[in-house]
Amino acid sequence: MxxxxxxxxxxxxxxxxxxxxxxxxxxxxxxxxxxxxxxxxxxxxxxxxxxxxxxxxxxxxxxxxxxxxxxxxxxxxxxxxxxxxxxxxxxxxLDDRRTLAAVERALRDLAPPEPDPDESRSMFVGELARRLGIRPATLRKWERAGLVRPRREPGTGYRVYGPTDVRDAQLVRQLRLGGYVFSQIAPLLDQVRTAGGVAPLRGALDDWRARLAxxxxxxxxxxxxxxxxxxxxxxxPAPPHGGRAGDTLTPSGPDRSPAPR
Missing domain, CATH: 1.10.1660.10 (Multidrug-efflux Transporter Regulator; Chain: A; Domain 2)
Structure with a gap:
């Protein structure tokens, strides 16, 4: 220099x-x-x-x-x-690309949740379990895994699922039926929450892919x-055996196979 x-x-x-x-x-x-x-x-x-x-x-x-x-x-x-x-x-x-691919695969298997007739209405664990066709214990297991995050009612401590919590529970149920394990579902739900729903997330994937590129x-x-x-x-470092950078080396040195005729 x-x-x-x-x-x-x-x-x-x-x-x-x-x-x-x-x-x-x-x-x-x-x-x-x-x-x-x-x-x-x-x-x-x-x-x-x-x-x-x-x-x-x-x-x-x-x-x-x-x-x-x-x-x-x-x-x-x-x-x-x-x-x-x-x-x-x-x-x-590379990990980010694999995560993106996993999210894309999961979304292909994911139908948008059915809209609640009264989106402002909250549910207790029993009502939501009946709606999803699962046991209340399953919802509590999902909560312990961090997949759903209901709030607790003051005084009683009962779990209260708001519209967003209901959506998350619906998504977990769909993905579980599709064979996804908790470790695969958790990052997808994080993306859904960040995007504000499934539909916005589908559009956000293009931006995500562009950022990775x-x-x-x-x-x-x-x-x-x-x-x-x-x-x-x-x-x-100099290339081994005095070869040029980019040479393909074998144990005996650069490839000197005869060119095809």
Whole structure:
């Protein structure tokens, strides 16, 4: 890297941040330690500018705190630790994709609950159990599992199921009949509650999928920035046996099978 001297404002302008933010990033370990002039002013270089570009690429991919941890590891020379943090981010994205797929599968098996003739009316456990064709003990089991959340009537302590609780109980019953276990039902109900119902959730799935796609693309962009940064510092391992990066290796070296004629 060139030793060209840069001011905090030079780094700040490129990313639309304040000069104080640049100083804070250096103090937080996001940027490599800056040398100081005899008067105590920080001396930044293109190395710091490149590190800041990597960090701003990592944030939309991994989040601020994880991006900070990655850059600290990089600046401390702990490249393996940084790669492990990146691997964890990819694993988290894969888990999110699997959760989305599970929700989509469950919704395909889920019919919207029948509307209550009087949506403002609440029910006690016995009435709701009769409506669903189950035993009151089953509703209480669902409550212990966190799948339904009735309130308690003051004074008596009786369970009172409002319209939202009735909807949740209906959804649990449908999913249980479809063979879903509690651990599969719980995250789906969380999504339904967040979206405000089944119908809004169906529309929200497209937004969820788009967010995951943007995050995946951001991870690719951040990986490219980080790879270039490490390469310029000579901190990427050479391919084994002197091969080129990307070569497919067998125990005896690169594949040299004859091309088909």
């Amino acid at each position: 060139s030793r060209t001297r840069l001011r905090p404002v030079d780094l700040a302008r490129e990313h639309g941040i304040s000069t104080q933010a640049v100083r804070n990033y250096e103090e937080a370990g996001i940027l490599p330690p800056a040398e100081r002039t005899p008067h105590g002013y920080r001396v930044f270089t293109p190395l710091h500018a490149a590190a800041l570009r990597v960090f701003t690429a990592l944030v939309p991919a991994h989040g601020y705190h994880q991006a900070t941890a990655i850059m600290r590891a990089v600046n401390e020379g702990a490249t393996e630790d940084a790669l492990e943090l990146i691997d964890a981010g990819h694993a988290g994205l 943007r995050r995946g693309l951001a991870m690719l962009a951040a990986a490219a920035e980080l790879h270039d940064f490490l390469t310029e510092q000579g901190r990427t």
